[in-house]
Amino acid sequence: MEATGYQKLTIPTIHPVSKWKKRIPYLVAYGILGITTLPIILMYVWLLLSSFSKKMKFGFIPTSFTLENWSFLWSNVEHGGSELPSIWTATWNSFVFAGSLTILEVIIGIMAGYALARIEFTGRQTIMKMTLLLHAFPSVALLIAVFYILNFMGLFDSIWGVVLVKTALQIPMTAWIVKGFFDDVPWDVEWAGMIDGCSRFQVWYTIVIPLIKPGIAAISIFSFLSGWSEFLLLYTFTVSDNNVTLASYLQKLISDPNMINYGLLSAVSLFYMLPVLVFFIFTQKSLMQVSAGGGKRV
Structure with missing residues (x-):
């Protein structure tokens, strides 16, 4: 009888298309999360930029840098003709x-x-x-x-x-x-x-x-x-x-x-x-x- 020897192992190749199919649920999930959280992220970005700016161009682009908005940390704020605590x-x-x-x-x-x-x-x-x-x-x-x-x-x-x-x-x-x-x-x-x-x-x-x-x-x-x-x-x-x-x-x-x-x-x-x-x-x-x-x- 003829010796068969070791069987040749074949590693199945994964088609690129199947890889993308597995990633689709993750991409959809991250896409939905990104879209839903984007307004919140933009809101906080606007808050940060506005706190260090004198004026916002088009409502979102700061025109100049200033620390005047943070003066409440070392002095009382005057608002409406009266001084706040x-x-x-x-x-x-x-x-x-x-x-x-x-x-x-x-x-x-x-x-x-x-x-x-x-x-x-x-x-x-x-x-x-x-x-x-x-x-x-x-x-x-x-x-x-x-x-x-x-x-x-x-x-x-x-x-x-x-x-x-x-x-x-x-x-x-x-x-x-x-x-x-x-x-x-x-x-x-x-x-x-x-x-x-x-x-x-x-x-x-x-x-x-x-x-x-x-x-x-x-x-x-x-x-x-x-x-x-x-x-x-x-x-x-x-x-x-x-x-x-x-x-x-x-x-x-x-x-x-x-x-x-x-x-x-x-x-x-x-x-x-x-x-x-x-x-x-x-x-x-x-x-x-x-x-x-x-x-x-x-």
Whole structure:
């Protein structure tokens, strides 16, 4: 018999057309994303160019470079015949409001979420069913009622009063999100801690809380961003210049449509965005670790 030897291996050649067919879905996806995000990108580019320009030719091309629009950083701005508060006062108030809201919301939300996930009590099912409805209730419909409450408590024209109101409106959704993370923690972990001699609080604080750090990071980020961008409640319930925030500061710049300085408005808007961008850069890794969805236990 004739030896057959090794069989010759043939590597199939990939036709260029088939390569392009595989890339078509990616090209379509990136094309759609590029088209939909292009207006947003152009908007931010215009904002940057306008903040460093005295005048924009054809509404988009800067004619000359200037730092005059950023003079609010070292001096107070005069607008409409009056002097606006210091931008640093507004910045400090915005940080105080967003930071206080974040701390309160995280602490209360964690405790409420744990109670909903682990403790059986009367009305538990009703509370969970009403949670999303309470969060969806428009805050603008409560403005008059909130005004009377804050005025009665002596907290009108106080940032701390608005912090309490905003916290109360945010807690339902925060507790619901945290409950999902607690549902993902097995009961066996808690039982093992209590068998080792830990109290219920020690188990919750030293064992369970570290296991839901991604969830805590997520609600902290969203709470801070929600507080930083808040306008309606702060504009309604804080009226003095000492309690002005950056959102209210921007409103003062556009209060008179006939006197808007778009260069100054662009510069202040960029300044308002910078802390959010920095905050997102340092927290995006925590956001990426958050898994979508929670436990199914009710």
